Amino acid sequence: MDAVTPHRVDARGLLCPLPVIRLQDAAKTLPPNSLVELIGTDPGILNDVPAWCRINGHQILESREENGEFHVLLKLGE
Amino acid sequence: MVLQKHIRPFSDIISIIFPAVIDPMTQFQPKAVALISGGLDSMLAAKVVMEQGVHVEGINFYTGFCVEGHTHAIRKKDRNKPKRNNALWVAEQLGIKLHIVDVIEEYKDVLTNPRHGYGANLNPCLDCKIFMVGKAKQWIQDNGFDFIITGEVIGQRPKSQRKETMPIVARESGADDRLLRPLCAKNLPPTLPEREGWVDREKLYDFSGRTRKPQMALAKQFGLVDYAQPAGGCCFLTDENYSRKLSDLWQARGEKQYELDDIMLLKVGRHIRPAPHFKLIVAREEGEGRFLQGYKNRFTHLQPVSHGGPLTLIDGKPSEQDLELAARILARYSQGRDAEMVEVEATQAGQSRFFKVPPMKPHEIPAEWML
Numbered sequence: 319m320d321a322v323t324p325h326r327v328d329a330r331g332l333l334c335p336l337p338v339i340r341l342q343d344a345a346k347t348l349p350p351n352s353l354v355e356l357i358g359t360d361p362g363i364l365n366d367v368p369a370w371c372r373i374n375g376h377q378i379l380e381s382r383e384e385n386g387e388f389h390v391l392l393k394l395g396e
Numbered sequence: 397m398v399l400q401k402h403i404r405p406f407s408d409i410i411s412i413i414f415p416a417v418i419d420p421m422t423q424f425q426p427k428a429v430a431l432i433s434g435g436l437d438s439m440l441a442a443k444v445v446m447e448q449g450v451h452v453e454g455i456n457f458y459t460g461f462c463v464e465g466h467t468h469a470i471r472k473k474d475r476n477k478p479k480r481n482n483a484l485w486v487a488e489q490l491g492i493k494l495h496i497v498d499v500i501e502e503y504k505d506v507l508t509n510p511r512h513g514y515g516a517n518l519n520p521c522l523d524c525k526i527f528m529v530g531k532a533k534q535w536i537q538d539n540g541f542d543f544i545i546t547g548e549v550i551g552q553r554p555k556s557q558r559k560e561t562m563p564i565v566a567r568e569s570g571a572d573d574r575l576l577r578p579l580c581a582k583n584l585p586p587t588l589p590e591r592e593g594w595v596d597r598e599k600l601y602d603f604s605g606r607t608r609k610p611q612m613a614l615a616k617q618f619g620l621v622d623y624a625q626p627a628g629g630c631c632f633l634t635d636e637n638y639s640r641k642l643s644d645l646w647q648a649r650g651e652k653q654y655e656l657d658d659i660m661l662l663k664v665g666r667h668i669r670p671a672p673h674f675k676l677i678v679a680r681e682e683g684e685g686r687f688l689q690g691y692k693n694r695f696t697h698l699q700p701v702s703h704g705g706p707l708t709l710i711d712g713k714p715s716e717q718d719l720e721l722a723a724r725i726l727a728r729y730s731q732g733r734d735a736e737m738v739e740v741e742a743t744q745a746g747q748s749r750f751f752k753v754p755p756m757k758p759h760e761i762p763a764e765w766m767l
Contacts (some may be wrong), residue, residue, distance in 0.1 A: 334498055335462075335481050339497075374493060
């Protein structure tokens with residue numbers, strides 16, 4: 319994976335908190351400052367992922383809805 | 397040199413800030429993991445221990461039956477409700493890390509074979525608590541933590557939080573005296589964290605019974621004004637209707653087994669079982685219809701074509717005659733409910749066929765079919 323290609327976590331079809339759990343598990347395997355893109359269909363991720371980021375010192379870079387799917391791009395903390 | 401006499405070593409300063417715990421000689425700061433459900437009690441329990449200078453992190457177990465999350469996402473009428481995950485929210489309020497652990501697979505054995513039996517519904521509360529504390533015990537061992545905190549209060553819950561069950565949870569989970577219940581600790585023998593001086597027993601509490609007043613007063617004292625107050629707990633298994641549908645599922649399959657999709661679908665739609673070998677799951681509104689769309693390719697499914705109407709999944713192995721009956725039931729919930737005939741498309745393994753059927757009248761659907 320190069321520096322600008324985010325690691326992708328596909329949580330489509332999963333209901334919260336499973337997308338956060340998948341994201342948390344992926345983050346454990348990635349180095350600090352990695353970019354991660356979470357894709358999900360449960361609108362709850364728009365609340366839960368920012369909360370999870372605030373708790374763990376990660377940073378949301380972008381979140382958007384596209385064709386009924388929610389994309390959240392974030393940068394892992396140190 | 398004179399100046400030095402007035403400068404306290406860092407360890408002294410820390411021991412003034414956190415008098416109960418940090419050993420100035422060894423710099424040891426005890427670490428505890430708190431089971432965070434998202435409710436008030438676990439929030440307070442963690443806070444009480446944090447106030448004594450202990451490093452606290454939260455842990456939350458996702459069984460698949462937690463009321464959090466998926467309930468909010470499905471029904472259109474709930475779309476405008478706040479969708480926060482209460483465990484995450486509590487962790488944020490407390491300023492602690494939260495580890496959410498997927499225990500869906502392991503929890504199946506807890507639910508299907510509870511050693512201590514069920515509560516009023518299919519809630520295996522005592523086994524559930526033992527399981528979660530046991531998982532937390534494993535977690536503290538793996539992560540170098542010292543003890544476990546729960547928000548249990550003696551007499552708060554009829555099945556799992558009684559004077560007699562407190563030692564059972566500690567013993568059978570393997571946590572033993574590394575399990576601290578700060579809200580009712582004074583009603584129980586001192587635990588390791590108290591005996592070691594990691595926490596000051598005098599600053600713990602002696603709450604008991606079902607009243608919530610002491611917790612609300614303590615929350616006020618801590619300046620906590622916004623907290624979840626789930627009615628009937630945070631688990632679908634305490635819900636009578638949900639438990640009835642789960643019981644029906646097990647009976648129909650001839651075994652107490654389930655997958656995550658099964659337990660999700662039990663929360664959605666009308667469940668109608670006209671015969672032991674098949675049931676209908678009829679979407680009640682747009683949000684549920686959208687949710688069921690994600691499952692339709694894995695099920696035989698029906699949709700009215702002559703009139704508007706809900707997507708319906710068939711769980712089981714329906715015959716041709718069963719499909720026609722299902723089409724009549726579905727027609728009753730379509731916009732053609734008063735029409736003479738409704739045309740319904742049934743799709744099974746990618747093959748479609750069409751039924752023109754008279755909608756069933758409400759009184760023709762026996763009450764016992766409705767789960």
